[in-house]
Amino acid sequence: MEWTRVRDWLIGALGMLVVLVVAVAVLWWVASGPAGADGGAGSGPPSQAEPPAGPPAGLGEDEVWIADVELDAGTVVAADSTLRDVRALGQGVVTGPGGLVADRLTVGATVPFDAVAAELGGGTVVRPAGDGQVTVVRTVEALGRDLPVTATGTVDVEDGRLVMEPRSIDVGGPGFLSDGIAAVVRRFVTIEHRIEGLPEGLVLRDVAVQGDGFRASLTGEDVALAP
Template sequence: MRRFLAGMATMLVLVIGAGTWWLSSAGRAGTTIPREAPLGPGVRPSPPPADLGPTETWLGDVDLSSSSLITPDGPLRDVHATGTNVRVTSGGLRVGEVNLQATLPFEVAAQQVGHGVVLYDAGGGLAGVRRSTEVLGVKASIRATGKVSAVGGNLLITPVSIDVGLPGFINDAISQAARELVTIEQSIEGLPPGLRLTAVTVGPNGFRATLRGTDVTIAGSGG
């Protein structure tokens, strides 16, 4: 799941890269590029920074929406990425503010967590966690529901109920011992400086993750 969240940051790179390519190719082809677009009554465009270099490209805002996005680590759904005060330099991107949202399907998240874990919508805003393992020498099929949150930039699923399908006090004892096995915490690695996970919720089709950042630097792939 850390790869999914880190991969979300590249969406902004793709959008801005495509826009920059269009601008540069249009300029080479002699196409007239509109300097200003009508923004509606009372709406004024943001001025470019005074220190914009002669080889740099500046975009006041970037907005991408897509119902589906395929990445090497699996598909994302209902993707929305925005950025403001975007500067494209030879070294990459500098973005004043970034907001990324996407839904990670449960099956993709489960594959990234591993250990045979199955994740699903348990209703009421809770995530369901199911896995088979051995606890205190007993083979058990663990079912749990958990609260999903973003804590310190990490994704955390904290169990609120656990059931191992055994009778009475045996179920209670093994369920308590199994708590750690169905507590899922994923540290988010590979994100550019300034960008972090700020919110995550459970939907019918997966986890809805939100990443936000200010003064975010995204290095170019060319180094």
């Protein structure tokens, strides 16, 4: 009899536990949404204006209007540029005999550090330095000697280019000697990168340093996506 009571108690407790788990699962399902439905950071294209209300007046019979088109790509290689984690949004896209044109195109993409380092050459290494800065490390030939140079600076947008003008340059040795040599080697550790291969009309608006490269934001209007 004693074992029968224990068995019945265990069965009842197990049943209550199952009911409790099911109830919690149902409440969680109702209270939450699918993963990514909230448009969390990095899940979609860059921020953009409200989509156009409707197709333009005079849309031809052989033309098609699309309110918005999104593109996500892990890697895009165009011309001499390599881009990672590309997210693009085209708004007010018209396709027809004249090609494929977007009223507005917004693109977010990462320029890998290695791609920028390769432009500088000389075994250059480019890496994040904290506080939104970047460090360039390379060997430079100056005054007949090979000098290890470490330069650090912030990244800005100038004339549509990604630019890092060094704020500090270290070549080792006494301070007065470093200052003199720094002026000579500055141009070898200055980054001036233009993102190539993207549709005409896209302009670099902002850039930030992140762990794997430079995160670039580009926008443009009346951008031809395809001829």
